[in-house]
Every structure is written in structure tokens, then in C-alpha cells.
Amino acid sequence: MSAAAPPATPAAVTAPLDHPAARALTGRHRFRWWEALPWLLAIGFYFTFPQYLGFGAELLTTILFALSLDLALGYAGIITLGHAAFFGTGAYAVGMLAYYNLWTEPITSVLLAALAAAVIGFASGLVLLRTKGLTLLMLTICIMALLQEGANMARAYTGGFDGLPGLSIAPVFGRFEFNPLYANTQYLYALGVLLVCFLFVRTLVYSPFGQSLTGIRENLLRMHAVGSPVRLRLVICYTISAAIAGIAGGLWAQTNAYVNLSAFDLDRAATVLIILILGGYGRLYGAFIGAVAYLALEHFLARVYPTAWQLGLGLLLVLIALFARNGILGLGDTLWRRLAPRRVAS
Amino acid sequence: MDSASNFANILLGGLSAGTVLFIVSVGLSVTMGLMGFVNLAHGAFAMFGGYLIVETMNRAHFGFASALLFGFVGTAALSVVLEQFLYRRLYRAGELDQVLFTIGLIFIFIAGITIVVGPESQPLQLPAALRGQLNLGFTQYRTYSIFLIVVGFLIVLGIWLAFERTRIGAQIRATVDNRRMAESLGINVDRLFTITFAFGSGMAGIGGGLGAEFLGLDPQYALKYLVYFLIAVSVGGLGSVVGVYCASLLLGVLDFVLKLYLPKGGTIFIYALTILLLLWRPQGLFGKKET
Numbered sequence: 001m002s003a004a005a006p007p008a009t010p011a012a013v014t015a016p017l018d019h020p021a022a023r024a025l026t027g028r029h030r031f032r033w034w035e036a037l038p039w040l041l042a043i044g045f046y047f048t049f050p051q052y053l054g055f056g057a058e059l060l061t062t063i064l065f066a067l068s069l070d071l072a073l074g075y076a077g078i079i080t081l082g083h084a085a086f087f088g089t090g091a092y093a094v095g096m097l098a099y100y101n102l103w104t105e106p107i108t109s110v111l112l113a114a115l116a117a118a119v120i121g122f123a124s125g126l127v128l129l130r131t132k133g134l135t136l137l138m139l140t141i142c143i144m145a146l147l148q149e150g151a152n153m154a155r156a157y158t159g160g161f162d163g164l165p166g167l168s169i170a171p172v173f174g175r176f177e178f179n180p181l182y183a184n185t186q187y188l189y190a191l192g193v194l195l196v197c198f199l200f201v202r203t204l205v206y207s208p209f210g211q212s213l214t215g216i217r218e219n220l221l222r223m224h225a226v227g228s229p230v231r232l233r234l235v236i237c238y239t240i241s242a243a244i245a246g247i248a249g250g251l252w253a254q255t256n257a258y259v260n261l262s263a264f265d266l267d268r269a270a271t272v273l274i275i276l277i278l279g280g281y282g283r284l285y286g287a288f289i290g291a292v293a294y295l296a297l298e299h300f301l302a303r304v305y306p307t308a309w310q311l312g313l314g315l316l317l318v319l320i321a322l323f324a325r326n327g328i329l330g331l332g333d334t335l336w337r338r339l340a341p342r343r344v345a346s
Numbered sequence: 347m348d349s350a351s352n353f354a355n356i357l358l359g360g361l362s363a364g365t366v367l368f369i370v371s372v373g374l375s376v377t378m379g380l381m382g383f384v385n386l387a388h389g390a391f392a393m394f395g396g397y398l399i400v401e402t403m404n405r406a407h408f409g410f411a412s413a414l415l416f417g418f419v420g421t422a423a424l425s426v427v428l429e430q431f432l433y434r435r436l437y438r439a440g441e442l443d444q445v446l447f448t449i450g451l452i453f454i455f456i457a458g459i460t461i462v463v464g465p466e467s468q469p470l471q472l473p474a475a476l477r478g479q480l481n482l483g484f485t486q487y488r489t490y491s492i493f494l495i496v497v498g499f500l501i502v503l504g505i506w507l508a509f510e511r512t513r514i515g516a517q518i519r520a521t522v523d524n525r526r527m528a529e530s531l532g533i534n535v536d537r538l539f540t541i542t543f544a545f546g547s548g549m550a551g552i553g554g555g556l557g558a559e560f561l562g563l564d565p566q567y568a569l570k571y572l573v574y575f576l577i578a579v580s581v582g583g584l585g586s587v588v589g590v591y592c593a594s595l596l597l598g599v600l601d602f603v604l605k606l607y608l609p610k611g612g613t614i615f616i617y618a619l620t621i622l623l624l625l626w627r628p629q630g631l632f633g634k635k636e637t
Contacts, residue, residue, distance in 0.1 A: 073442070079441050079442055079445065081445070127625055128625075130625075130628070131624065131625075131628040133382070133384075133441065134378065134384060134576075134579075134580055134584065135580055135624055135628045135629070135630075137384065137441075137445070137576075138576055138577065138580045138620070138624060139621060139624055139625075141573060141576070142573075142577075142617045142620050142621045142624075143617075143621065145573065145613075145617045146614060146617040146618060146621065149613055149614035149617065150614060152610070153610065153614060266569075266573070270449060273445075273446070273449075274446070274449070277442070277446055281442075307457050307460045307461055308457070310453050310456060310457040310460075311453070311454060311457035311458065311461070313450075313453050314450045314451065314452070314453030314454035314455075314456075314457060315450070315454060316450070317446050317447065317449055317450025317453065318432070318447055318450040318451060318454070320446065320450075321436065321439075321443045321444075321446045321447035321450065322432065322435055322436070322447065325439075325443060
């Protein structure tokens, strides 16, 4: 992280740096004090709710999955309904390695999951990013369905419909065991993986590469015109996003100690999309807010009133699409701008 | 049974399934071609119409034909209301908002039907005339399936004639080809869209009712068959009626054959074929290339 590095500016341009806009532009990648809050809350959760750590690990995994989607959908503007393809690939990579006792060391298996998902992401991205609109949407769904059917058919290796239960995962760093009853290790391990991935994504979106992705999302034609290698950038972004989704899938398999076909479900892909939009896409903390809001509601409401939950969720989505396109964080922004004392604009 | 009539039976079964797929999807294709609106809730309209038809027959004892008519009108009316108050606001919005909005609508429909009717599958009682078998000379087959194939053919013929021979059809074709040009020639695209949207949703409602006999009708219908509707539309090509007809029949026959000979995981070929086809022709079989 280059938090302390001075903003790189040409020596010739000196005067405008005092301008508030210039300061905002050159300093936007720096860490703000409030960016520590989610992590402090996560550590606080560990000590205050030891009985909910299993749920906490699921929450962290979902945040990571939503973060990976944010990179593709929020930053690069690739509309996909098939991101569970990579989640499932990662989950099955970890699951099959552990089930057949080929490789059970957790951190390296998650890296292998990322690799497997990246390969699928690169191969599919190479062909499907040539299309757009409905065709792109359909292709992402079809590739996910293809992988799901493939996993279903390769029963001898993947366990088919029943999946692979009872995975044994080696202790983290050779010391901390995954205990199915007390999810302490799972939670801290997931938190660590999420932190590393988040720092990576944060660095990436503030890099010139990340800026060019935003450019592609906002104005494709202009990016072509200034000579940006649009296709290549999109494929790389899709591959990285797939790799992170693969890590999330691997994490899911490890913390649950099983994998099944639900990893590839259209439901899962739609849910993560909803979570991201709910929190606010194209911004770093949207995945966090969305996952917390969605899973907390689901955890406590859906089990008791499943139909009312579905109805409420549907109404919420319609309202967001019509009135709050930037999600909870976007609403927060608007409120903040209304309430905060007007800062000097010039 | 000899192999020739066996072959004919498979073909007829597939064609009748494909016909239902066509009746549901044709409206989706035309509205997407007109407005570029990604309406994932189209399957929910089919489900709504199906419920209207089945419930009026089971509870209010409507006849089959009048129930179908009622389903068409009811679904079309509902879709006009939704279009005027909600869809209209999102025409200029991005695809993402449209996808999100229509997924939300699907959830509302599913929950609404679960609350009002219940989560169980609803049976469709066919009228006596459509039950039983029909002798076609070369083979015997279910009367209802043959009825479906004939009705589907008449519908595609009717829509095709309406597209080619009427003023409104010409306006739709012009708008699908080049919306800006059509607007500047004075075609009221918004009104055109409302009409086609209502008609397409009504057709979907009828399709939901006609297919209830073998697709089943439960609240998950809107999501369960969504991928099939989307495949039919994107493979056929947006805004092309003949394209959707061909794609639906193809999909129906293929699905029927694969379910028969490869009951485990045969659908993998459908997805693989769709991917290959869309990579070869991103605009679909009969779609116009984007300029």
C-alpha cells in the first residue's frame, strides 16, 4: 500500500495543487480514519457474539464474493448474472482437493481455487466480453449453468447432486484447527483472507488500471478513441474478479466443510447481485454494507416468514431500481450532502 | 411401436413443448427488440396468466376458451398498469436497473401468488374434447399436443400477417430496425410499445395457461423456466417473430429428445449449443446486426 507516498505530480504543475478539487483528486487513494471502522467492528463482533461466529464467517465470505462482483460490475460495468460460476469453481477446487486428500493446507488451496476460477474467467471472458446487453447476460448465465450441469454429470468426481460432505481441512498455519462447533478459527481466517483481498482490490481500483475501467464503464466510445485497449482491460478485470470470486468459493467450502451444486445456483448469482446493489456498486464499501444488511435481515426474518421476506425483498428491489440507484451508501451520501454544512465550493 | 411412429411421437412431443415456449416468449422478443428493455419478469406474467386461467376454470367453472380469453385480457391489463406506472420510468435507465427491477417484480409475483393461492402446484383440467388420443394415420398421439401445435402455427401465422400487412406491424418493424429514425418520422414509439407490451404479456398469459398441463404451475414457475424463455429469445433474435418460433421449436424438440435419451444432465448440451450459437451470431439466428 502506498498510503504514505506523496502524490505523483509533474514538477511544472505546482500552483493548482492548492485547489480543493486537485487535493481531492491527488489524495483520494489515502486511507481515511473511518476506513478502520468495518475491521474494528468485525473484531468487536468476534468478542461480543461468540455464538454467531459461524454466521459471521458466512457474512465475511459473502462480502468477499460481493466485492469480486463489484470489480466486474461496479467498476468495469460488465453486467453479469453468472458470477456464481467462479464461486462454484473455487468451491469445487478446494472441495475436491480436500475430499480426495490431495491437498488440505487451507491457504494454498484457496490460492489454487483462485487459479482455477481465473482460468475459467479468462477463457470465458475472452469470448463473451465481445458481446453486450442481453447476449452477454445470457452467455454468463449459460456458462454458469454449463458448469453446474458438468458438476452434476461428473458424479464420480464431484458427488453429483449430493456434493462432497465432510471435507477435512488442515489447520491454518499448521496450528489453528477448524472446529465445526466453535467457528473461532473460521471467522478469523475468513477475516484475514477478506482483508488481504480487500487491500488488493482497493489498490487496484485507485491504480491507472482501475481508473481506465471506470472510464470504460462511463464512456466506452471515448476510451476507444483515446486508444485504451478496452477488450484487454475488460478481460483482465474479469479474470481478476473471477479469481477473487473463486477465493470466496474456496473459503465457503472450507468454513462449511462441504460443497454441493448450490454453489453454482442462479439464486446465488442473483443474491450477490442484489447484495451489491443494495449496498451500492462501484464503491469499495458497498459490498460490506449490502452483505450485512441483507444477511442480517435474511438470517432473522427469512426463517420465520419466508413468503413475507420474499415479498419485502421484491418491493425493496423495485424501490431501489426506481428511486435509489446507488444503494444504501448512495442514500447516505445524499443525506450527508443535505445535512452537512455547505462547504465552500470554489 | 415401429421406429417411424416412434420418431414422429418424439417430434410431436417436442414440437408441442416448443409451441408453448414460443407463445410465452414471442412478446418478450418483440418488446426487447422495440425498447431494448431487459424484462426478466416476463415469465412472471406467464405465470400470472396461467393462474388466472386455471383458477377461473377450477373455481368459477369457466370453459376452456373463455378462461383463455380471460387470462389474456387480465394479464394484458395488469401489464399495462405496470408499464404505465413503473416500467416507463426505467426506459432510459441502464440495463442493471432494469434487471434489478424485474427481478424484484418476479419476487413480488412469487410471494403474492404463494399468499393468495398457496405454494402447491395447480392442476389444469382439460375439456373432454382435448383429452385422449388422436389418430393421425401414421401415428397416434395426444390430442392436446396436436391442438397446441396447430394453435401455435395459427398464432405465428397471425402475428406474421399482422407484422407484414398492417400499419402497426410496419411501425413495429421500423422501430425495431431504427428507433431514432422511426421517432423522427412521427411514429409514437411509446404508444406502440404500450400496445405491444400488453399484447405480448397477454400472449405470455395464454402460454402459461396452455403449458400448465405439462410444465406444471406453481409459484416458482417464473424463475424455473426463465432461462428457457431467455434462450429462445436470444437465440431467435430480438424482435424477430419467425426467429423465436424456430428457436422455440428447436429448443422444445432438443429438450424432449435429451430428457428421453439422457435423463441425467442432458441439458448441458442445450447450454453448450446456446453458447456456441451466440458466439457465432451474437444477434441470434434471425436478429438484425447492430449498427
